[in-house]
Amino acid sequence: MENIIIKPIGIIHSPYNSSEGIPIQGKFKKEALAYAELLPEYETGLKDLDGFSHAILLYHFHEQKEEKLLAQPYLEKVKHGIFAIRSPYRPNRIGFSIVKINKIEANCLYFTEVDVFDGTPLIDIKPYVEYFDKRENVKSGWIEKHFQNKNKVPKQAIL
């Protein structure tokens, strides 16, 4: 199979310059504000995204140079297969976040529910669609035990 060449479409500006205080998923710490600045040539592609409440961002974990097949997630000390966790140490190091859209102005998408480092190269934006992306009867494997209390975010979920 041939390699695939990805050209970043922009950059993510975030208040997180280190892992301190960053949530493992943006929904666990809602107040931080970030924005994705697209290269000017992609601005047209944002048309009508402002009708959606949430967007999916794909980006490159550019600070991780190492790839692992087994790794320890933030939630516990047990190692799992890299495809059963959301760790940045994954092959191809592509990150996936669901963020809450605040506003769109020109080539910039402002959002909250941020779990991305400042300076992260952006690869794609997709609309989050209730009718496509919400599933029922979901089993969340080794993660279930950390969310037994649905009203409480585990303390390991914020670094």
Place this chain on the structure above:
Amino acid sequence: MENIIIKPIGIIHSPYNSSEGIPIQGKFKKEALAYAELLPEYETGLKDLDGFSHAILLYHFHEQKEEKLLAQPYLEKVKHGIFAIRSPYRPNRIGFSIVKINKIEANCLYFTEVDVFDGTPLIDIKPYVEYFDKRENVKSGWIEKHFQNKNKVPKQAIL
């Protein structure tokens, strides 16, 4: 910003060799069975994924050579910004599907809820996590009007 080199981690084998009969999202036609065959060196990364009911697949829309900033989705004849639709004509042509895990055997992940063509290069697998990936109070922009009747899949959702 530098280009990013992606090495496919495997290939998706699917019953869909053309767009005929393929759903625009796997959840709209549940019966088809497909599997992702990882390169043998990635098999270890699947450890513990079998505890999850659903997985997120990232892959390359390898059959699309053209990129557009405005495009027409399957659901309607109106053009929207490429980042407000899920069209394969997007910059970097990365596809995203949530699939239902059937079983995992050695380096193969068998799944249903398939919306991917046979032979598609696989880039990443992530666990779908109820506590991370389901959002409440979602607004789905131009897509809302096609799902007013929550019990009925629009006929344009299957090609």
